[in-house]
Amino acid sequence: MLSLPSEEGEKFHRLGIGSITALSLIAPTSFEDRRLSHELSANTQCVIDATVEHVVRTPKTLKITFFAHNLECVIEGVIFHPKPYMIHQFPKNERAFFSGKAQWELGKWTIVHPMKISAVGSLIPIYKTPLRIDVMRRLIEKNITIANLIADGLPEVIASELYGIHFPELPKPMSESQLHALKFGELYEYMRRLRLKRRYHNTSYRASGDIRAWMKTLPFELTEDQKNAINEIENDLIAQYASRRMIVGDVGSGKTMVILASVILMQPHRSILMAPTTILAAQLYEEAQKFLPNLRIALVTNATKKGSLEEYDFIIGTHALLHRPLPEAGLVMVDEQHRFGTAQRHALTKLTDNDTSPHYLQFSATPIPRTQAMIDSAHIDVSLIVQTPFTKNIATRIIGKSDFTKLLDHIRFEITQDHQVLIVYPLVEQSESINYQSIDEARGYWEKNFENVYITHGKDKEKEAVLMAFRENGNVLLATTVVEVGISLPRLSTVVIVGAERLGLSTLHQLRGRVSRTGLQGYCYLYSNKSGKNERLESFSTCTSGFEIAALDLKFRSSGDLLEGSIQSGKKFRWADIGEDEVIVREVKNYLAPQKD
Template sequence: MNNLKPIELAIIKPKDWEDNHLYPYILNRSQAFEAEILDIQKSSKTTRIKFFLKNINQIMWGVFFVFKKWHQAVFKTGKTLFIRGEIRNNQLIQPKPISRINEIVPVYSSTKIKNEIKKHVTYENIKLLPENIAKTLIKMHFPLSPDDIDEKKINYALKWTEIFLYLYKLQNKKKTFPANPITSDPTPFINSLPFTLTNDQIKVINEIKNDLSNPMQARRVVIGDVGSGKTIIMLATAFMAKKSAIMAPTSILANQIYEEANKYLNGKWRMENGKLFKVVLVTQKSQFTEEDLKNADLLIGTHALLYQNLPKLNAVMVDEQHRFGTNQRAKLEKLTSNGNILPHYFQFSATPIPRTQALILSSFVNVSLIKELPFKKNIETRIIDKSDFKDLIAHIQKEITLGNQIVIVYPLVEESQNFNYQSIEEGKDFWLKYFDGVYITHGKDKNKEDVLVEFREKGNILITTTVIEVGISLPRLTTIVIVGAERLGLATLHQLRGRVGRYGQKGYCFLYTHDKNNKRLIEFSKTLDGFKIAELDLKFRKSGDLLDGTKQSGEKFNYFDETKDLKILEDVKRYLNQLIK
């Protein structure tokens, strides 16, 4: 039996406990009695038995709504036996015979579980846990007195042990591989930039600098709010790593990163071999040769990278890593490895996560959070319904006159019978009739990237779905309208809102809904902080499962509550660190 099985069994909480002590008074719950049968009366609907209950010294009728053959064999006039039942309205309801008294018996959902717990849950078998937690769990399963069943202590122990097990398994999944240690100083790169980095950006660059100098492979997740400046951290990493790749989920994103790399890296730095720093773009449409791939100091591409003959790299970066499957990420790593020497691995995400999830994740990989933004965002969020439509149109007209762009996000592409919001197909005619420069695209549109690029240059209004959530930078975009906003998760709403006012200008986010009093939307509209929104989102929905990369959203814990139990989690982390030492 693996050493965790007894602990896994120990956190199966009994459904109830039967206290079979013979108390000399009546409890307000089911209890045990020593009973002498004085009389039995049967009718068509019930069977009534007159008992003398010795431990409380009272005569009382017991009522049976179900009285089977085995009842007749057990309950006979003149017989004395032990029974348990609850007294209501001065009568005993459906009492049952018991064979053991003066003990507390836990009740489980099955005999199999009961037997497994009896066999394996011993103090010796669960002493990986702190003494106080282990003792509470042992008492829960094998109580000697009612004081052993302390719900507050039990719930704490269950929460503690559940998150301990989860983190312990995560830590044991952590594998270490050799990597190429690189010593590098990012200062020349940072000083060459025409803007000042935030403290968070500098902190993360230094964390990555330390990662790269390690002879064991670094695995770090960098999580930044929308617009927190992750791209420049990727470029600083590329500068330090000397030979690396960045994989982005779309051509548009890859192109945008490439444009930035062109400004700050390409041909700007002389490498140790005397050549100038070379950046190569690898997408389905870009032009490059085998020679380019071999000589590149930084490759930037989409999953097209996975089908090339790639050189051995010192670092691999994956942008918006949740958009790639575990298999694709592993393939990139394998392609760029040098035998058993693996590249350092960095994942970047613009989806902030709650502090509890960041702490949990840090058992598995290193985690960096970028909370500081290069400039304060100025976005006004309004919850609107059809009565505000006239004002919305006036706002859109004004913004277009100022040379700004609008995005309207519909929940569906085509009409659906059981959906009370318009789809793109139903809504587009209005916009095409009354406005110029209207572009339409969605997830299934093969040309969506071309449409987005053309819209960026020439368009006024873009009609789309949540496909706009990740990706294209639209410098003139100041307004986003989200139709059926209450149907989307807060993280998605935050990503969509983060598309506007990317360059410091005033932005507007309109949440169009049939439910203006929606609690989630009201809370969402009060803050622009992605990390606060992640905490809110966690409150309102199930959180993801980090143990299984294929599972995008998992079940909640049975006892541990990610919204309330941060202190327990911090305590478990401290304990685990001591265990490892």
């Protein structure tokens, strides 16, 4: 990266940028044409090379008679409500360059509010920034050169296009190639900054487990996406540097098997996995015992008695892992990584008693668009598991008040089939600002008309126990989005999402993913009081892939910001649109690839 002149540092800081490339992305909002005029056009700026022949002051105007050498004619300039000092700006017989708006009135040309100018013969860019306009212009003139942009790492063709945005030969709208250069430059700058955040650490933990032999013992065939992710992880775990990889899989895509395969690969070294809830940790523990029968596996929760974990090959736990001594481990994994704070995730890797870094894998069930994955890969390696072991059959419908009777009939029928129903409410308590019932308002109706109704929400300290009890004995569960990620409910066939238009598409997909976990016919009802067509919900109801839905989410709301820590919402890019510009994202990624450490 090209180092910045120290005297310019404060100006770059005020602009919120840190490189020449970032400076070049601040495009002019307009241009002032300072080229000498060869003819005049009404109500447009003109520039004349003129001699002042006469000046007359009246109570409300200052009139100046010019002889314009470039036009070879006499033109009158007029300034309305002049300040006293202005008369001294037009000494008689002085020849200079003047600019003003040309007007045709009463059969003659006049120039309104003429002013003396010095820079002539070019287009002067106008910038809207925290810096004074002349300071910004000088900053651009000094720093934005093709040579500087190339020295900052950009390809020559992009550097030339960016330079041309600030120093055009003719006034014209921005071209497609210039817009492409702005998008390329913005993505390049962002992905380069992400790469700078990445740290490479030597590791002495090398994978040597026999993954092929283990895969042959499974009672089913893994999907190609699962196999590809396992191969990528295997390559990581035998490398010189500690792995930093994120595995992103849709709901029900079989991430658990990839977790267990990673444990096998890491043999003979120990693996540790942290899950966000006791329920999830317990489910993973059960799966591990089933598919890793030859390994010693421990489950650590707040309820677990403290003792040495040295004898175990695989330790699964909640955040309780952060509060007890852990034995040395070659692989640390975090499931549903977005539900932990950054400090918690880092604490787990630091708590392992190692001289060299363990490998680190994080898993997420919140799909991201391919473009987002390509961008993220500048900071951390990314594997996508798009396929699912079996096709979920979930019917999604948008319903309103008029459909309530039919909905009740459906719920009663599903319960007779020993199936379960989840109803997600937007709030626990009543709110005047939201035109939907809360759980507190609705629970009386459901408890009166149905048996085995369970209730939980985010602030419920017993929510995990409630979910466990509902899984075994419940018919209807009333909850908030606390169930978005978590417990597996094999008998759950129906989810009703109240006020669906208020939730992001990714959240809706996670909630819908709670049903049909074992191949049941599933139903998702999006309940809305809003009349009229909702394009966002209509698009969601016809889409089943979480990765497609993530791309839809980008279409309907701005992308987030990895560098600042949030990737859920908020505008990240000014020029690029990662929902539409996949080709340019790939172009930048490929351009950066040879520079990988």
